[in-house]
Amino acid sequence: TVHCTVRRQGLPPFFPAHAKLTTDAAMWARPLLRRSFPPRRSLSFSSDPFPRLLSSSSSPPASSPPEDPFCVAIIGSGPSGFYTAKYILQSLSPQKFGPSAPRVEVDIIERLPHPFGLVRYGIAPDHQDAKNVEEEFRRVMDSHPEHDPHGSAAYFGNVRVGRDVSLADLTDLYSAVVLATGAADADRALGVDGEGLDGVVSARRFVGWYNGHPEHVGTAAVARALGNGAGRAHAVVVGNGNVALDCARILSKGGSGLAGTDVTAAAGDVLGGGVGTVTVAGRRGHGQGAFTIKELREMTKLDKDGYGMQFVVRDGELDLGATPATAEEMKSANGGRPKTRIEKLLRSVASDGGDGDGDDGGTRRLHLRFLLSPVRFLPASDDPSRVGSVVFERTALSGPAGSQRATGTGELIEIPADLVVIS
């Protein structure tokens, strides 16, 4: 646009000659314009505005107040990024900061086109309530120079720092740069034989697959693993956190159970009516599991809620985990209450597990198992490139309350698996 051409003269050299990611180059120019036009004044205190602006006790300077706004670039638009934006705007607003409050401009930069990070791509599709926090984030975006001359926020999606704009340039252009990018976008290996077999996927990729994350939505491994019909397949989820329970629940509900949610259509098709057998296995006991009771309770009610999945937890494994140290953990302040309630819930639904091991045709089962650590992934008999089962070693707990460790006992248990999700 003409507007953009005029401004180009003031732009630093890193500005791409062609904007291959956006057809609207003026959108690019916006963060740069904040800082380069009008040109900075050389006021005596402008060389180090950061500490002065954050000190609410400083008196306004004798000369005219600075016109340079306090600009912050926040890299990452998940909850961390948006809460940072919210609280920067709030604490530097005239109500909180005082009459010498600077003008604040916050630019939120996100690698993906869609904002909100894990709120969008991590929360399970059947847990829409937790996504309500997006309303809070949208209210942050409501602050606009026209309505609120003191503070405004802007969002830039599909911008990768390091490729489209460099960190060095951001630190030049902004008063402050906040890194709110989250954990590394990579998987930690278990270090177990057979981890590379087809059908062994990380929960990060599996969750991204069913949530439509642009980088994981094409994960074909799940479709290959469940290709012969989800209803006859066996899935194993390694881990005992809320993500593990989420994965198990999505596998259990299947596409039919997730109708009306924002699960991707492709995932719904692959999951069909739900996977036949799902086993969630954690290496420590039920008292050490990182899951919370809300997600656990939901799992125990899958059958009653009409998803056709029976929940199985073994009394024997609850007993194995009930060490004296675990009993002590259940009595600790604040941490004790959640664990005690989880124990009570599990005991109320536990069985000897005997009816759960056979394949009796119709019934689909979800097993929540404890004190099992994977030692090997074995290939399928009909296709050695795909996983066929997981060999677990029974573990025993030892150590003081609060830091019990799982040590192998040598007893091995093999569980069939067409799909393994490492969580």
Added chain:
Amino acid sequence: MSLHLLAHRCLNKIAPAPTAGSTALFVRHSLLPVAVPHRTGSTTLFLRQSLSHAASPHRSNFSAIRSLHSTAPLNHGPPPPPDAPTIPLTFIYAERPGKPATTVVVDAAVGTSLLSVAHTHDLALEGACEGVCACSTCHVILPQDVYDDLPEPSEDEEDMMDQAVGLTPTSRLGCQCTVAEDWAGIELEVPSATRNFYVDGHVPKPH
């Protein structure tokens, strides 16, 4: 609400109003409002779609029914009616490092939840899930007699309170407690931290 109006509101809320030709890029790629008739006949907004799917919509056996929210976006509940009776309530904010305890007295509308009282009066009480009992950030501590008079918390509320920081025997979630007429003059305490927002020096436990 008409589809176009809803899309317009969403687009305006997320992207800054266009200034001199700038446009938020992500709008073009991921917010493709496509109306898909819902099973029951009402129209829902087809927003949360993967990029690849949005680029090449395909037919499948899985019916493409989507909704933006399965619960209506609440914004902490509607504002109280202007003629509702009010009673004075005292909110005590616990001391934090570098900040003394503060006390605020507000006129709370009877029949509204404690969370909406806090938000109507711009008090610092987080309600991350917008008051649908899906988080623990509106945790408040009530006086013993008020706590005893309230009906028992639901199983859902008890489950969410397991996650609250600094839980006490008289703790409740603010979004689940409705202001009653005989609460005039009571003092509630707001703990210094929530699961979302720690105070300086707190070391969060890994999960």
